[in-house]
Amino acid sequence: MNPKIFRLTLCILLVLSVAYLSAQERAEDVGIAEEPMPMLKVGLMHPLLNYATFGDGAKLALAEINKAGGVLGRQVELIYKVETGSIADSATELVQKENVVAILGPMFSSSAVKVGPVINIPVIVGATGADVTNTGNDPRDFLFLVANSNALQAKVMAGFVVNDLGKKTAAMIWQNGDVYSKGFVNAFDANFKELGGRIVANQIYEQGDTMFHGQLGIIKDANPDVLLLASFPPENPLIVKQAREMGIQSTFIGSDGWDDSLMLDVLEDNTPLENSYYCSISDELAADFTDAYGTMFKNQSIGIAPLGYDAMRLLAIAIEKAESTDPVMIRDAIAAITDYQGATAISGFDGNRHPVKPAAGIRVLKIVEGQPQQHTVVKASQ
Numbered sequence: 001m002n003p004k005i006f007r008l009t010l011c012i013l014l015v016l017s018v019a020y021l022s023a024q025e026r027a028e029d030v031g032i033a034e035e036p037m038p039m040l041k042v043g044l045m046h047p048l049l050n051y052a053t054f055g056d057g058a059k060l061a062l063a064e065i066n067k068a069g070g071v072l073g074r075q076v077e078l079i080y081k082v083e084t085g086s087i088a089d090s091a092t093e094l095v096q097k098e099n100v101v102a103i104l105g106p107m108f109s110s111s112a113v114k115v116g117p118v119i120n121i122p123v124i125v126g127a128t129g130a131d132v133t134n135t136g137n138d139p140r141d142f143l144f145l146v147a148n149s150n151a152l153q154a155k156v157m158a159g160f161v162v163n164d165l166g167k168k169t170a171a172m173i174w175q176n177g178d179v180y181s182k183g184f185v186n187a188f189d190a191n192f193k194e195l196g197g198r199i200v201a202n203q204i205y206e207q208g209d210t211m212f213h214g215q216l217g218i219i220k221d222a223n224p225d226v227l228l229l230a231s232f233p234p235e236n237p238l239i240v241k242q243a244r245e246m247g248i249q250s251t252f253i254g255s256d257g258w259d260d261s262l263m264l265d266v267l268e269d270n271t272p273l274e275n276s277y278y279c280s281i282s283d284e285l286a287a288d289f290t291d292a293y294g295t296m297f298k299n300q301s302i303g304i305a306p307l308g309y310d311a312m313r314l315l316a317i318a319i320e321k322a323e324s325t326d327p328v329m330i331r332d333a334i335a336a337i338t339d340y341q342g343a344t345a346i347s348g349f350d351g352n353r354h355p356v357k358p359a360a361g362i363r364v365l366k367i368v369e370g371q372p373q374q375h376t377v378v379k380a381s382q
Helices: 003-029 053-067 087-096 109-118 150-164 179-194 213-222 235-245 287-297 305-322 327-335
Strands: 040-046 076-082 123-125 143-145 169-175 198-205 226-229 251-254 277-280 363-368 371-375
Touching: 040 053, 040 087, 040 305, 053 076, 053 287, 053 305, 076 087, 087 109, 109 123, 109 143, 109 179, 123 305, 150 179, 150 251, 150 277, 150 363, 169 179, 169 213, 179 198, 198 213, 213 235, 226 235, 235 251, 277 371, 287 305, 305 327
Parallel strands: 040 076, 123 143, 169 198, 169 226, 226 251, 251 277
Antiparallel strands: 277 363, 363 371
């Protein structure tokens, strides 16, 4: 190269370098920094009191995910909506105003069926109604269960009553108009009868009721071996208390609607709940999850926290696999997940977008000295 041209080139490069460094220094002086990647927003819907640990589980997963670098290089933020009032409006606001890429929750099946028709982004619900995933507009739909459905749980409980408890007659009391409760009692009824059991009374109540003497009077006259309460607190504990006060001696059994710390907070004295049984939607838990949960929240009041944890983890895995925030691609990626190991284990999802888990994974808990304890189930899955 010509020496003059070489020296000229060096001068130009030096000037450009000085100009670049000066510009960079000026930017730093006035606080100008490189634009960070926008947050990835995920909606979270659950009631203020009932089943709130679902949100705790999601927060634990979120903390782990963000610490590891986020999703697609973006930090993740949870946008919370209380599951109350107009559920459809709340879900729509999450999509249209908050620009969430997916929703975790709701907890109640009666809420989830209202979300399906108005939402075209992935929704991993905490609800367990078997028909919840068939309520959307798209033929493939966007709703997924993360726990075993209420129909499968009712089958397990029917087997538990007949095979483990050796009981043959049952009465049922449940919340009128509730999608979850109706689905559970219908499935229990069918499976209990198939096993040789007999339903001797079937009563309903309205949400918010506090007096149940009319329904319990009919049940007392029927004298069932077991009384199934397929609904939620705060009504469930009140029903049990009033039943005991009326002299009903039946063994109380509960659906997974009992699987909430509020169940043990309603009564001043939980003696009426003693020796009751209920199924838990949180199957066998990974030790890593229980340790991390205890560290973060300083207690072991886990409830349905594993479902929130798994919902957030499954969503993150799907977005990474899809390499996109496109809702259809995320939905298809969730449906394709296999051999997931998180707080619980999920082999995959079936055609109804229900998780494939062994029936044996549905735990039956017994209330002993006011606290739920694992009950050894020998034949419940048969």
